[in-house]
Amino acid sequence: MRRLATDTLITAERNLTRLPRQPDLFTAFTIQPIMFVLLFVYVFGGAIVTPGYDNYKDFLIPGIIVQNIAFGGFITAMGLAEDLNKGLIDRFRSLPMSRAALLAGRTLSDVVTNVTSMTILVITGLIIGFSFDAGVGDIVTGVLLLILFGYAFSWVFAFLGMLVSTPEAANSLGFMLVFPLTFISSAFVPVGSMPEALQVFAEVNPFTVIVDEMRELWVGSPGGSLWQSVAWSVAITAVFAPLAVWRYRKNAER
Amino acid sequence: MHSIEKPAGSEPAIQVTGLVKTYGHVRAVDGVSFQVTPGTVFGLLGPNGAGKTTTVRVLTTLQSPDAGDIRVAGVDAVADAAQLRERIGLAGQYAAVDDMLTGEENLVMVGRLYGMSRKEAKARAGELLTRFELTEAAGRVVKKYSGGMRRRLDLAAALVARPPVLFLDEPTTGLDPRSRLDLWEMIEELTGEGTTVLLTTQYLDEADRLADDIAVIDHGKVIASGTPAELKQRVGGERLEVKLEDPAQAPQAIEALAPLSDERAVAEEDGVTVAVARRNGTIVTAVQRLGAAGVGVDDIGLRTPTMDDVFLSLTGKVAEHEQAQQTNDEEVAA
Numbered sequence: 016m017r018r019l020a021t022d023t024l025i026t027a028e029r030n031l032t033r034l035p036r037q038p039d040l041f042t043a044f045t046i047q048p049i050m051f052v053l054l055f056v057y058v059f060g061g062a063i064v065t066p067g068y069d070n071y072k073d074f075l076i077p078g079i080i081v082q083n084i085a086f087g088g089f090i091t092a093m094g095l096a097e098d099l100n101k102g103l104i105d106r107f108r109s110l111p112m113s114r115a116a117l118l119a120g121r122t123l124s125d126v127v128t129n130v131t132s133m134t135i136l137v138i139t140g141l142i143i144g145f146s147f148d149a150g151v152g153d154i155v156t157g158v159l160l161l162i163l164f165g166y167a168f169s170w171v172f173a174f175l176g177m178l179v180s181t182p183e184a185a186n187s188l189g190f191m192l193v194f195p196l197t198f199i200s201s202a203f204v205p206v207g208s209m210p211e212a213l214q215v216f217a218e219v220n221p222f223t224v225i226v227d228e229m230r231e232l233w234v235g236s237p238g239g240s241l242w243q244s245v246a247w248s249v250a251i252t253a254v255f256a257p258l259a260v261w262r263y264r265k266n267a268e269r
Numbered sequence: 270m271h272s273i274e275k276p277a278g279s280e281p282a283i284q285v286t287g288l289v290k291t292y293g294h295v296r297a298v299d300g301v302s303f304q305v306t307p308g309t310v311f312g313l314l315g316p317n318g319a320g321k322t323t324t325v326r327v328l329t330t331l332q333s334p335d336a337g338d339i340r341v342a343g344v345d346a347v348a349d350a351a352q353l354r355e356r357i358g359l360a361g362q363y364a365a366v367d368d369m370l371t372g373e374e375n376l377v378m379v380g381r382l383y384g385m386s387r388k389e390a391k392a393r394a395g396e397l398l399t400r401f402e403l404t405e406a407a408g409r410v411v412k413k414y415s416g417g418m419r420r421r422l423d424l425a426a427a428l429v430a431r432p433p434v435l436f437l438d439e440p441t442t443g444l445d446p447r448s449r450l451d452l453w454e455m456i457e458e459l460t461g462e463g464t465t466v467l468l469t470t471q472y473l474d475e476a477d478r479l480a481d482d483i484a485v486i487d488h489g490k491v492i493a494s495g496t497p498a499e500l501k502q503r504v505g506g507e508r509l510e511v512k513l514e515d516p517a518q519a520p521q522a523i524e525a526l527a528p529l530s531d532e533r534a535v536a537e538e539d540g541v542t543v544a545v546a547r548r549n550g551t552i553v554t555a556v557q558r559l560g561a562a563g564v565g566v567d568d569i570g571l572r573t574p575t576m577d578d579v580f581l582s583l584t585g586k587v588a589e590h591e592q593a594q595q596t597n598d599e600e601v602a603a
Contacts, residue, residue: 018384021381022382025378025381025382026382028378029367029370029374029378032369032370032374033367033369033370036369036410037369101365101368102362102365103365103366103367105326105331105359105365106359106365106366106379106426107382108330108331109329109330109331109354109357109358109359110354110379110382110383111351111354111355111382111383111384112382112383
C-alpha cells in the first residue's frame with residue numbers, strides 16, 4: 016500500500032513534468048475551454064432561453080465547467096495509449112513497482128490539470144459577467160464536487176486509453192462518449208426545451224445531476240442533489256477504476 | 270515465506286525448461302530449454318517472429334508462460350515474479366524511455382521506482398550518465414537524442430538497480446555501425462563486471478562478438494545451440510558469391526568450384542554461392558578455375574556468413590526432412 020502511494024506520486028510527477036513540454040496538450044486544457052465559454056455566451060447565448068436565471072452566463076458557467084472537467088481525463092487516455100504504443104508500459108511492468116500506480120499516477124495528475132482549467136474557466140466567467148450567488152462554504156463544496164467528478168471520469172478515460180492502441184483513437188473515442196453525454200444534459204440548455212425522448216435521457220444523465228447540483232451550490236438555483244452527485248462520482252470510479260486496472264494487466268499479455 | 274537461496278555459482282543465472290507460450294493457436298514458444306552460466310552472455314539468435322522476444326517477455330515477467338519452469342537469478346519467474354523484478358534489468362526494442370523527459374529525469378524516475386530515495390536515484394543517474402557518455406545530454410529531452418544515445422540511455426535505465434541479470438532484446442537493431450560498436454563495448458564491460466546477459470539478436474556477427482553461448486531458435490523451437498565457433502562450423506565459414514555473365518552456365522560454374530569446398534555450390538538467380546573453408550587465395554583460385562572452364566564472371570566476392578546462411582544451413586536440414594516426410598506421405602497416398 017505504501018508502495019502504491021509512493022509509486023503513484025512518482026508517476027504523477029512524471030506526467031506533470033511532461034505537460035508543459037507538450038504545447039498542444041497544454042493549449043487543449045487551457046485555451047480551449049476559454050474559447051468554448053466565449054462561443055457559447057456570445058454566439059448561442061442570445062438564442063437560449065433560461066427561465067429563472069438573470070442571464071445565460073450564470074446558467075452556462077457551472078455547466079461548461081462540468082463538461083470541461085469530465086473531458087480532463089483525456090490526458091490520461093492519451094498518455095496511457097502513448098505509453099502502450101511506445102513500449103514504456105513494458106519498462107514499467109518490468110520494474111518492481113506497484114501495478115496500479117501507473118494508472119493512479121495518471122488520474123492523480125489529472126486532478127492538477129483539472130484544477131488549473133477550472134480556475135481558468137472561473138476567472139474567464141467572472142471577467143465576462145458571471146457572478147456567484149452563494150456562501151464560501153457552498154462554493155468550496157462545488158469545487159470539491161468538481162474535483163471528485165473529474166477524478167471519476169479520469170478513470171473512464173484510463174479504461175478507454177487501455178482499450179485502444181493509439182493516442183489519437185483514445186482522443187476521438189473519448190470525444191464520442193463525453194460529447195453526447197454533456198450535450199444531452201442540462202449543461203447548455205434547459206432540459207425542458209428538448210424533444211421528449213431526449214428529456215428522458217437527460218433527466219437520468221449523471222451530467223444533469225452534477226450540473227444541477229453545481230448550479231444550486233454556485234448560483235443558488237434549486238433542484239440539485241449533493242448526495243446523488245457524490246454517489247454518481249463514487250459509482251463511476253468504483254466501476255471504471257477496477258476495469259482500467261484489469262485492462263492494464265491484461266494488455267501486457269498481448 | 271522464505272525461499273532458501275543457494276550460494277552464487279551453484280545455480281545457473283537463468284534456467285529455462287520446456288517453456289511454452291501460445292497465442293490462440295500459435296505456439297510462439299514451443300518447448301524451449303536452455304541455461305545460462307552466471308557472468309556469461311547468452312545469445313538467442315533467430316529471425317523475426319522466431320519467438321525470441323516472447324521468450325524474453327516471459328523471462329522478465331511481462332507475460333506468464335503456458336508451461337515450463339523458469340528460474341532467473343535464483344527465483345521462480347511465475348511464483349516470485351515480484352521478487353524477480355528487483356533482480357533484472359530489461360532493455361531493447363520493447364523497453365523504452367520517456368521521450369518528453371530528460372535523460373536524467375528518466376533515470377531518476379526509474380531509480381525511484383526501484384525503491385531508491387530521490388537522492389540515491391539522482392546519484393546513481395549521475396554515475397550512469399557519465400558511464401554512458403550522456404552527461405552533456407543529461408538535461409535535454411530524450412526526443413532530441415540520436416538513435417544511439419537513446420539506446421545507451423535505455424541500457425542505462427536497465428542498469429539503475431545494478432541487476433545481476435540483464436535482458437537485452439535486440440539492443441542494436443536499427444543502429445548505425447558506430448553506435449552498434451559502442452553498445453557492444455558497453456555490454457562487454459558489463460559482463461566483465463560479472464553481470465549475466467541474455468541477448469536476442471538477428472545478427473550473427475553480434476552474437477559472435479558478444480555471446481559465450483548461443484541458441485538458434487526458429488518457429489518457437491531451439492534448432493541449434495553451442496558456442497559461436499561451433500555454430501559457425503556448422504554454417505561453413507565464409508561464402509563465395511559469383512555472379513555469372515550467363516546464368517545458364519551455373520552447372521559448369523558449380524563443377525568448376527567443387528574443389529574449393531566440401532559442399533556443392535548452389536545456383537541462385539544470377540550466379541552461384543558456395544561456402545569456402547578459407548579466405549586466402551580463394552578468389553584468385555576461383556577466377557582461374559572458372560576462366561579455365563569457360564565460364565564468364567560478372568562479379569565475384571567473399572561474404573561472411575549472415576543469419577540467412579545460418580538458417581539456410583540449419584533449417585535446410587529441416588526442410589529436407591520435411592520433404593522426405595512429404596514424399597513418404599505421397600507414396601502412402603498413391
